[in-house]
Amino acid sequence: MKRGAELSVTLKDGDQLIVGGKVVAVIGRLDPKDHLLGSKKPPKDGPCKGCGKDRPLNRLMLCYACWVKKNLLDWAKAHGQDWLPGDPHPSWCQCALPEHKGGLRE
Numbered sequence: 126m127k128r129g130a131e132l133s134v135t136l137k138d139g140d141q142l143i144v145g146g147k148v149v150a151v152i153g154r155l156d157p158k159d160h161l162l163g164s165k166k167p168p169k170d171g172p173c174k175g176c177g178k179d180r181p182l183n184r185l186m187l188c189y190a191c192w193v194k195k196n197l198l199d200w201a202k203a204h205g206q207d208w209l210p211g212d213p214h215p216s217w218c219q220c221a222l223p224e225h226k227g228g229l230r231e
Contacts, residue, residue, distance in 0.1 A: 189221075
């Protein structure tokens with residue numbers, strides 16, 4: 126057979142795909158762990174990337190307080206504002222941090 130020639134084969138469940146003398150796939154059968162390959166979850170607790178404290182984390186590996194601060198810094202940068210951690214939170218911020226003035230906790 127010429128290299129690059131087309132090959133048409135009908136496969137059914139249980140047929141094996143052999144490449145270089147090794148079985149690389151079995152048609153119709155999946156490895157039970159295949160669905161886990163692309164879906165690793167971050168740890169739920171551990172050191173935060175922002176503050177380094179052991180706290181519950183989100184997918185960004187940030188604790189809630191650092192995540193709120195990151196969002197506020199991103200907002201300030203996008204809107205040309207000068208907000209820094211420690212400044213009062215904007216009135217639209219509805220975070221539950223104790224330093225938030227006028228939020229969910231007062």
